[in-house]
Amino acid sequence: MHELLCRDLRFGFPSNYGCLNPAHFLLSxxxxxxxxxxxxxxxxxxxxxxxxxxxxxxFVLFLLATxxxxxxxxxxxxxxxxxxxxxxxxxxxxxQEPWWKTFDSFLKLLTLEQKKAMVLxxxxxxxxxxxxxxxxxxxxxxxxxRNPYEVFASNLRLWRTLTDKYALEQCSDL
Numbered sequence: 001m002h003e004l005l006c007r008d009l010r011f012g013f014p015s016n017y018g019c020l021n022p023a024h025f026l027l028s029x030x031x032x033x034x035x036x037x038x039x040x041x042x043x044x045x046x047x048x049x050x051x052x053x054x055x056x057x058x059f060v061l062f063l064l065a066t067x068x069x070x071x072x073x074x075x076x077x078x079x080x081x082x083x084x085x086x087x088x089x090x091x092x093x094x095x096q097e098p099w100w101k102t103f104d105s106f107l108k109l110l111t112l113e114q115k116k117a118m119v120l121x122x123x124x125x126x127x128x129x130x131x132x133x134x135x136x137x138x139x140x141x142x143x144x145x146r147n148p149y150e151v152f153a154s155n156l157r158l159w160r161t162l163t164d165k166y167a168l169e170q171c172s173d174l
Contacts, residue, residue, distance in 0.1 A: 001144050002121040006054040012114030014106070019055040022064055026109050057106070058122040066102040067095050069124045073162050076171040086127035100135070 006013040017032055018025035033051045062070035069085050072078040084090045088099055110118055125132060126143070133139070163171045 001142075002119070003054055005119045005142070008119075010116065011119045012110060012116035013054045013119045014057045014060065014110055015051065016053045016055040017051040018110070019057055019059040020063065022060040022106055026113055029113075054119070054121070056122045057103075057120050058124050060106050061099065061102060064102050064106075066099045067091050073159075073166050074168050076163050076167050077169060083127075086124055088128050088131050 005011065015025070015029065015033075017029050021028065029051075036051070058068055058070055062068035062073075067088060072085055078085050088096055091099075107118060129141070133141075
């Protein structure tokens with residue numbers, strides 16, 4: 001659904017390259033994508049992606065060292081406190097402010113680059129919905145429900161694969 005919405009030319013979106021290189025994508029993305037935008041297959045599923053494909057913006061927050069659920073990829077024991085990990089309002093105010101500044105700055109860079117309304121996707125935004133609605137009161141929201149058993153199995157497979165690859169501590173019972 002995310003990729004389908006991003007195909008609508010009225011909308012912009014954070015690209016795979018932009019989300020994984022948030023500090024310099026505005027300067028380097030056009031050249032990198034023009035050199036090589038071939039599709040690759042991830043180890044998680046069969047959906048191909050390229051540098052220019054839409055990407056979940058949660059990676060931006062993680063890579064710019066602001067509070068993110070993706071912290072648990074590196075430190076799986078953080079999953080013991082899921083509300084703290086997922087809901088920004090569970091964090092101390094001094095942690096919330098850098099999050100907002102980082103997120104807002106990234107959105108401004110995307111808008112500067114594409115001059116369009118943005119389509120964002122991050123499952124963790126569902127936990128931040130109240131906070132995001134207060135900040136972006138004129139935004140439109142699309143909430144997609146899927147079979148929870150399929151989502152759970154898919155996420156378990158994803159997190160096992162990623163923590164096996166990136167975790168800095170032993171991950172037990174994931």
